Every structure is written in C-alpha cells, then in structure tokens.
Amino acid sequence: MSGVLVAVLSLLALVVVVWAVVLVARDRRVGRATLVALGVLEVAVLAVAVDGFAALASGTRPVETATSVAYLVVAPFVVPAGTFWALADRSRPSTLVLAVAAFAVIVIAYRAFLLFAVTK
Template sequence: MSGVLVAITCALCLVLGGWAVVTVARDRRVGRALLTGLAVVELSVLATVVDGVVALATGTRPVELATSVAYLVVAPFILPAGTFWALADRSRPSTLVLAVACFAVLVIAYRAFLLFAVTR
C-alpha cells in the first residue's frame, strides 16, 4: 500500500472529522459543503482500497491476511453509513456520527497500512 495515499486519506479524515465537530459546536446541521468534503474523503478511501487490492493481487501477503481483507472490505462502507445516519436523524448530535466515522476510517486506513507493511 502507498504510504502517501494512506497519509492523504488520514489527513482528509482528520480535517473532515474536525469540521463535523465544529458543525456540532456551532449548532448547525450537515450542509452541502460538508457532504462534498465527505465525498472527497470517500474517493480517497476507495483509492486506498484499490491500492490494497492491487497489492494483494500482485503478491503482497500480509501476515494477518484475513484482517487486512476485512479492513479493505469494510472501509468503503463506514462513511456512507455515517452520512446516512446523520441525514436520517437530522438532530444536532447525529452530526457527531460523522466525526466518529471519519475517525474510524482514519484508524482502519492506518491499521491496514501497518498490516501491509509486515509481509511474508
């Protein structure tokens, strides 16, 4: 996996997670700009997943293969699920779900990177 791509994904997750927290602190709902930012983060996550799948296809075998594959499968679904929850609830605390989703994607991307770094 590309360390630069994972770093970009993690940085975007930090920015958007912070933005979601600021949105909650300002007592605002999820706006179009935040949703656009989440779409950019999701594209970054998809690029990271494709990079991981290509690494697996070209022969990279992480020691924890099942965990690595699980991270690659689950990662693209976290942000859409959090966004759906935040848009369906429309209360102020539901926006915090987006911050938690961004943090979860950050941890998954970094952990997958660490697992791909230790290969057989």
C-alpha cells in the first residue's frame, strides 16, 4: 500500500474537515463547491482502496488480513454516507457530519496503511 497515496488522501480529507468546520462557523449549507471537494476526496479514497486490493492480489499479506480487508471495503462508503446525511438533514450541525466523515477517512486510511506495513 502506497504511503504517498495515503498522505495525499489525508491532506485532501484534512482540507475537507477544515472546509466543513468553516461552513458551520459561517452558518452555510453544503453547496456545489463542497460537493465537488467531496467527489475529489471520494476518488482519492477509491484510489487507496484499489491500491490496497492490488497489494493483496500481488501477495502482500498483512498480519491482520480480515481487518485490512474490512478497512478497504468500508472506506469508500464513509464519504457518501456523510454526504447523504448532510444533504438530507440541511440543519447547521449536519454539516459537521462531513467533518467527521472526512476525519474518519483519515483514520481508516492511516490504520490500513499501518496494517499493510506489518506483513507476514
């Protein structure tokens, strides 16, 4: 699993976290620009997931294979779930769900990267 991809994903997710917090502070709703940023973040999450599955297919076996696969399967669903929640609720605090989802993506990607670093 590529550390560069995880670093880029973490940077993009951190930008989305800050953006969502600024939206909440300014009492703004999710707009088109935010949705584009979330789309870019989702593409990065998919790239990391594909890279992880490619590493598994090439023979890399993390010590906790089931946990690693679970992280790779769940990660692409976090951003869309947070986005749908924020769009469905439309209240001010619902935008914070985007910040939590983006931060969760950072944690999931980093944890998966750590698991892939320790191989059998």
